Structures are given as C-alpha cells and as structure tokens.
Amino acid sequence: GIQVEQSPPDLILQEGANSTLRCNFSDSVNNLQWFHQNPWGQLINLFYIPSGTKQNGRLSATTVATERYSLLYISSSQTTDSGVYFCAVEDRNTGNQFYFGTGTSLTVIP
Amino acid sequence: DTEVTQTPKHLVMGMTNKKSLKCEQHMGHRAMYWYKQKAKKPPELMFVYSYEKLSINESVPSRFSPECPNSSLLNLHLHALQPEDSALYLCASSQDRRGTSSTDTQYFGPGTRLTVL
Numbered sequence: 001g002i003q004v005e006q007s008p009p010d011l012i013l014q015e016g017a018n019s020t021l022r023c024n025f026s027d028s029v030n031n032l033q034w035f036h037q038n039p040w041g042q043l044i045n046l047f048y049i050p051s052g053t054k055q056n057g058r059l060s061a062t063t064v065a066t067e068r069y070s071l072l073y074i075s076s077s078q079t080t081d082s083g084v085y086f087c088a089v090e091d092r093n094t095g096n097q098f099y100f101g102t103g104t105s106l107t108v109i110p
Numbered sequence: 111d112t113e114v115t116q117t118p119k120h121l122v123m124g125m126t127n128k129k130s131l132k133c134e135q136h137m138g139h140r141a142m143y144w145y146k147q148k149a150k151k152p153p154e155l156m157f158v159y160s161y162e163k164l165s166i167n168e169s170v171p172s173r174f175s176p177e178c179p180n181s182s183l184l185n186l187h188l189h190a191l192q193p194e195d196s197a198l199y200l201c202a203s204s205q206d207r208r209g210t211s212s213t214d215t216q217y218f219g220p221g222t223r224l225t226v227l
Contacts, residue, residue: 031214033215041147041200042221045217096141096206098155
C-alpha cells in the first residue's frame with residue numbers, strides 16, 4: 001500500500017503563532033484529505049485537496065501531486081486548534097482504498 | 111446534511127459476547143467504510159462497501175463481520191473478540207464515482223469506543 005508520512009510528529013505553539021504541517025506520500029493518489037481529530041475522537045474534514053491550493057479562514061492547504069506532498073498552513077493559532085492532524089490519501093490504482101498518515105499532534109498553549 | 115451517525119458511543123463486552131456496531135448516513139453516498147483506530151495511532155481501513163457490495167477487506171479476522179443491508183446502513187458484527195481488539199471504531203461514507211476509480215470527500219461518524227474484557 002501507499003506509505004504516508006507526516007511531519008513534524010509533535011508540535012507545541014504559543015497562541016498566535018503560525019505553523020506548517022507536511023504530508024508526503026509514496027505513490028500517485030486520486031484524493032487527499034486533511035482532517036483534525038478532536039480529543040473526543042471525531043475526525044473533522046478540513047480540506048479535500050487532490051491538487052492545488054485552498055483556503056478556509058485561518059487554514060490553507062496546498063497539494064503538489066506530481067511531487068507527492070501536501071502542506072497544511074495554520075495561521076494565528078488558537079487553543080482550539082489543538083489536536084491531531086491527519087492527511088489521508090486514496091490509492092489511484094484501487095480506488096476507495098484510503099491510507100492515513102502518521103499524524104501531527106499539535107498543542108497550542110495560551 | 112453531512113452527518114454520519116454511529117451507535118453505540120461506548121461498548122464494553124466480554125470475549126464470549128456477540129454485539130453489533132451500527133452506522134447510518136443519509137447523504138446518498140454509495141461507498142461506506144469501517145476503520146479501526148488504536149490509541150495514538152492513525153485510523154486503519156478494515157472494510158469498504160461500494161454500492162452495497164463488499165469491495166475491500168483488509169485481511170480482517172473473521173471475528174469481525176461487516177454487513178450493508180441497504181445504501182444508508184452499515185453494520186459491524188462482533189463475535190469472540192480479544193482484548194487487543196479494544197479500539198475506536200470509525201465509520202465513514204463518500205460518493206463513489208463508479209467506473210472512475212475515484213471517490214470524493216469522506217465524512218466520518220463520531221466512532222464507537224469498544225472495550226473487550
């Protein structure tokens with residue numbers, strides 16, 4: 001299956017700081033999503049971004065499919081941004097087969 | 111409505127019990143998924159249903175038995191589980207662009223926290 005690595009694994013930020021999370025994947029993909037998992041386990045959709053750039057408020061994401069990576073930018077971080085961020089990719093060869101990255105655990109301190 | 115519901119929220123069962131997890135969506139999605147997530151690990155795909163037919167089984171032990179009775183419902187039947195099966199079980203759904211090997215945004219339910227004693 002596709003290997004998906006995220007970096008950094010852990011990140012501690014002061015409230016108001018900016019950050020960049022990275023997702024590298026090993027093969028061609030149909031689909032890439034970014035999720036935020038809250039402390040209760042709910043996976044919240046952030047972006048569906050197989051290629052290009054999208055922005056939603058303080059968050060933005062860029063995927064360069066030809067170079068097999070995606071970036072998630074968080075600006076002016078807030079304590080509510082704390083949690084684990086996952087990227088997930090869909091195998092282009094099989095379809096419907098999703099692989100999650102290793103995750104980045106973010107803690108924003110006031 | 112982009113909601114996927116799962117019941118129960120929590121489940122404690124013994125190794126000889128039989129129980130079922132339930133997942134429901136009303137977004138008209140034709141692909142539905144079961145994932146297992148252990149603490150501090152990413153979700154791992156278990157099963158995929160496409161148009162109510164099992165399309166992917168990621169070599170899951172037979173003590174887990176999925177069922178898709180209709181396009182809105184997905185069940186996971188549990189029997190003779192082991193303590194190491196304790197985990198968060200997540201259901202998801204998405205559009206399934208049949209014939210294109212491509213799907214769309216996955217939406218996840220809140221999960222069922224399973225403890226096997």
